[in-house]
Amino acid sequence: xxxxxxxxxxxxxxxxxxxxxxxxxxxxxxxxxxxxxxxxxxxxxxxxxxxxxxxxxxxxxxxxxxxxxxxxxxxxxxxxxxxxxxxxxxxxxxxxxxxxxxxxxxxxxxxxxxxxxxxxxxxxxxxxxxxxxxxxxxxxxxxxxxxxxxxxxxxxxxxxxxxxxxxxxxxxxxxxxxxxxxxxxxxxxxxxxxxxxxxxxxxxxxxxxxxxxxxxxxxxxxxxxxxxxxxxxxxxxxxxxxxxxxxxxxxxxxxxxxxxxxxxxxxxxxxxxxxxxxxxxxxxxxxxxxxxxxxxxxxxxxxxxxxxxxxxxxxxxxxxxxxxxxxxxxxxxxxxxxxxxxxxxxxxxxxxxxxxxxxxxxxxxxxxxxxxxxxxxxxxxxxxxxxxxxxxxxxxxxxxxxxxxxxxxxxxxxxxxxxxxxxxxxxxxxxxxxxxxxxxxxxxxxxxxxxxxxxxxxxxxxxxxxxxxxxxxxxxxxxxxxxxxxxxxxxxxxxxxxxxxxxxxxxxxxxxxxxxxxxxxxxxxxxxxxxxxxxxxxxxxxxxxxxxxxxxxxxxxxxxxxxxxxxxxxxxxxxxxxxxxxxxxxxxxxxxxxxxxxxxxxx
Numbered sequence: 001x002x003x004x005x006x007x008x009x010x011x012x013x014x015x016x017x018x019x020x021x022x023x024x025x026x027x028x029x030x031x032x033x034x035x036x037x038x039x040x041x042x043x044x045x046x047x048x049x050x051x052x053x054x055x056x057x058x059x060x061x062x063x064x065x066x067x068x069x070x071x072x073x074x075x076x077x078x079x080x081x082x083x084x085x086x087x088x089x090x091x092x093x094x095x096x097x098x099x100x101x102x103x104x105x106x107x108x109x110x111x112x113x114x115x116x117x118x119x120x121x122x123x124x125x126x127x128x129x130x131x132x133x134x135x136x137x138x139x140x141x142x143x144x145x146x147x148x149x150x151x152x153x154x155x156x157x158x159x160x161x162x163x164x165x166x167x168x169x170x171x172x173x174x175x176x177x178x179x180x181x182x183x184x185x186x187x188x189x190x191x192x193x194x195x196x197x198x199x200x201x202x203x204x205x206x207x208x209x210x211x212x213x214x215x216x217x218x219x220x221x222x223x224x225x226x227x228x229x230x231x232x233x234x235x236x237x238x239x240x241x242x243x244x245x246x247x248x249x250x251x252x253x254x255x256x257x258x259x260x261x262x263x264x265x266x267x268x269x270x271x272x273x274x275x276x277x278x279x280x281x282x283x284x285x286x287x288x289x290x291x292x293x294x295x296x297x298x299x300x301x302x303x304x305x306x307x308x309x310x311x312x313x314x315x316x317x318x319x320x321x322x323x324x325x326x327x328x329x330x331x332x333x334x335x336x337x338x339x340x341x342x343x344x345x346x347x348x349x350x351x352x353x354x355x356x357x358x359x360x361x362x363x364x365x366x367x368x369x370x371x372x373x374x375x376x377x378x379x380x381x382x383x384x385x386x387x388x389x390x391x392x393x394x395x396x397x398x399x400x401x402x403x404x405x406x407x408x409x410x411x412x413x414x415x416x417x418x419x420x421x422x423x424x425x426x427x428x429x430x431x432x433x434x435x436x437x438x439x440x441x442x443x444x445x446x447x448x449x450x451x452x453x454x455x456x457x458x459x460x461x462x463x464x465x466x467x468x469x470x471x472x473x474x475x476x477x478x479x480x481x482x483x484x485x486x487x488x489x490x491x492x493x494x495x496x497x498x499x500x501x502x503x504x505x506x507x508x509x510x511x512x513x514x515x516x517x518x519x520x521x522x523x524x525x526x527x528x529x530x531x532x533x534x535x536x537x538x539x540x541x542x543x544x545x546x547x548x549x550x551x552x553x554x555x556x557x558x559x560x561x562x563x564x565x566x567x568x569x570x571x572x573x574x575x576x577x578x579x580x581x582x583x584x585x586x587x588x589x590x591x592x593x594x595x596x597x598x599x600x601x602x603x
Contacts, residue, residue: 026050027110028152028181029144035160035195039131041120047113047143048086051105059101059113060146062316065139065189067265067303068125070385071319074140075099077127081115099317100146117141122256124265124272133163133196133215135254137265137272138189139316148313153188155180159195167200167213168193169250169269186314190267190304194252201227205234209248216255222280226253226289229345233294236343240335240424240601241301241431249300251293264292266299287346291354295336302335303328306431309439323442325377326465330402331427333358334410337403341599348599352482352581358403359473360579366513367395369468373402374442389524393513404471405464409449410598411476412460416453419594424601425452480595481587487578493548493571497522499541506538508558520569523560530557545571 027050034044051057061075081101083093085108092104093113103111117140119127128135144153157166157178170180170191182188194213201212201223212227230251238244250270255277264273273292279285303311308324322328341351362368376384376398383395410423430448434440440448450457463469477483496515497508506528511517530536532554536544548554550573555566583595 026052026149026151028154030154030156031142032156032158033136033141033193034158035129035134035163038129038134038160041118041129042116043119043127043129043134043136043141044116045114045141045143048110049103049113049145050110051108053109055105055107057103057105057111058096058146059103059143060148060317061099061143062139062189063099064316064319065125065137065265066311066314067267067299068385069319069325069380071381072125072140073098074126077118077140079116079118081113083111083113086110086112101143113143115143122254122274124263124274128254128256131160133194133198134160135215135252135272136193136195138191142185142188144185144188148185150184153182153185155182155188155193157193157195163196165197165200166193166195167198167211167250167252169248169267186312187268189314189316192252192267192270192272194254199223203227203231203234205231205238206244208244208246210234210251211249212251212253214253214255216277218255218277220281221253221255221275221277225280229290230293232343232345233290233297233339236339237294237297237301240339240342241428245300245305245435249297262289262292264296266296266303268300268304271296271299287340287350287354290340290345291337294339295332298332298335298339299328301431301435302332302427305435306427307435307439309441309444312439319381321378321381323374323378324440324445325380326373326398326402326405327445329399330373330404331406331423333399333403334406335427338599342601348583351599352583355403355407356580358400358407359581360577361400362396362404362471363579364575365396365400366393367391368401369470371395372466372468373398373405373464374466376401389510392510408464408471408473408476409457409460411479412457413449413453414594414598415475415479416455419597421452421454422598422601423449477584479591480598481584481591482581482595483584484578485580485582487576489576490574491549492574493545493550493552494574495522495545495569495571499528499538501538504538506536506541516569516572520556520567522556522558522567522569526558526560526565528556528558529564531555533557550574 030048032046036044049057063071063073075098081093083091083103085091091106091111094102096102105111117127119129122128125137127137127140159166166178168180168191170182173179173181182191198213198215199217203210212230214221214223217223246269248269252270252272253275255275257274257276262275264271275289279289308322308328310320310322337351337354340346373396376396406423414422426449429452430440430445446457446461464471495517496512497517498510500507500509508522508524508526511522511524528536531544548571550571553568553570556569558565558567
C-alpha cells in the first residue's frame, strides 16, 4: 500500500554479517560529514583513519565511479587537506600523486584527516550542495586507505540547520539518526546519500520497503502517481527475475533540471536520477522517465550482481576495460523498455515505437560498419563519453546496438526452442551461475545463451557482436509476426551535414560519411554564408533547403578560418524512414502467440 512518509525515514536494515566480521578484523575508518555553510556549495569531511601502528599511511580518492566509464579526476574538487592526531596535534601530510596523500603518523594509533569538497555539479555521478539539500556520491566524496584492505567505513552525518532527513542504502548504526556503516569501501562508493527535506513515498513488494525520494517536487511532479507506477514496475521486474536481491531500495529522484533531459546511475540497492519536474505532465516525457528508472532498476540484477568479470574487485584509479558493456548496458536498455510495457504502463504501439528508435538510430549510424559492439564496449573510456564531430562515422553506441541485439537474440532463442525458452531464461541462468562468483566472460555469456537455445550461436556472435556485419532482422520479424512499415520519404533534400546557430552564425557541426556535404568538401566548423550568392540566415537554413529538390546543384559560400570558399554541392533525397516496427497484418496463427508471449509473458 502506498503511503506518504511525513516523518524521518532513516530506518535501515541491520548490519550484515560481513560488516561484523570485517570490523572484528580491522578498525573502521570513521567519517564525519558536515555542512556548516551549505549555501557556499561545500561539504566538510573529517576522516578518523586507523594507522595500525605504521609510521606513514597513504590515502586515496577514486578517479572514476562504477557505472560511468570515464576517468573524472574527482580530486580536483578537494581542498584544505590537513592531518592531526586525535588530541589535535598537527601532522605532516604530503600529496604524492594526483589523488594520493601521505600522512606521517608520529606513532599515533589513528589520524584525523580533514578536507573540503566543492560540490556544485548536478549529475548522477558527482556532488551537489546548496542551502536546501545535499546529494553526495561516494567516489567524489570519500578518501580511503590506498591499499584497500577490507574494512568497515562508518559515516556520521551532521545535517545543516533545518535539514531533517538523511537517506541512503547504507545500513544504519545504532545510537541515533544519521549514522551508517558500510562493510567495505565498495559499498560506501555504491551508496549515494541525500540530506535535506525531500518528499518521500513508500511501498512494499515481497515485504521489502521501497522509497521514492523526490527532491524538488514543488507541487509540479506527480509523486503519488509515480510511486504507484514504480510499485507496478518493481513487481514486473520481480516476476521476471523470480526474487528481489536486496533488503530495501531507494529511488533518489533529484528534480533540478529545466529541460527534458536527465540521467541515471545504478547502485546495488538504490539509483540516482536527475529529472525534469515537469515531465509527469506529458505522456512521452513521463514514459521516458519510467524507461530510465526501469533501466537502472534492472541493473540491480544485471551489473550490480551479474557482472562482467572485469568489473570487480574495482580498481578506482585506472580504467577498467571490458568487452561486455553491450550486455551490461545494451541488454539492460532492451529490458528497461520492455518491462514498462509488460507492466502495463506503455501500450504495445508505444513499446514498438521505442524499439524502433533503437533500430533506426543504429541503422542510420555509419559507424556501425566500422566499430563492433564489443570494441565499443572496450573503448567506452576513450570514445563513448568523449564524442566529437566524427564519432557518428567511426563508432557505435553499445547501448543502442546492445538493445537491438537483445531483441534479435531473444527472437533467435524463441524460434530455436519453439517458444519454450527466451532471453529471459538466459538472464536468469546467467544470474544463477555467475552473480555470486567471479563474474562472467564473453564466452561464459555466449555459452549460457547456447545452453538455453539448444544450438550454437557462434555465427551470430561472430557477425553481430565481434564483427561489423549488417544485422539481419528477417528472423526476428518472422518469429514475432512483425514488419517494418513501408518506407516513407518527406520529399526533402539531404545534405548529410548538421549545423548549429552560433549567435546568428550558421556553423557546421557534423558531416556524415557518404553524404553530399562530404563529397562537396564541406568541413566541420565551416560557417555557411550563402547558397547561390544569396545570403542564408542561421534561423532560415531549413526553409531555404525547402526551395530545392533532389538532384539540384548549388554553390555554398562558406567562411573557413576567415577565408571565403565556394563549394559545389548536389542535393540527394532525404533517406526514407524504413525502420519503424508494426504488427504485420498478415501475421499467422503461429506467430501471434509468439508475439503475445514476448510482450505479455504469463505470470
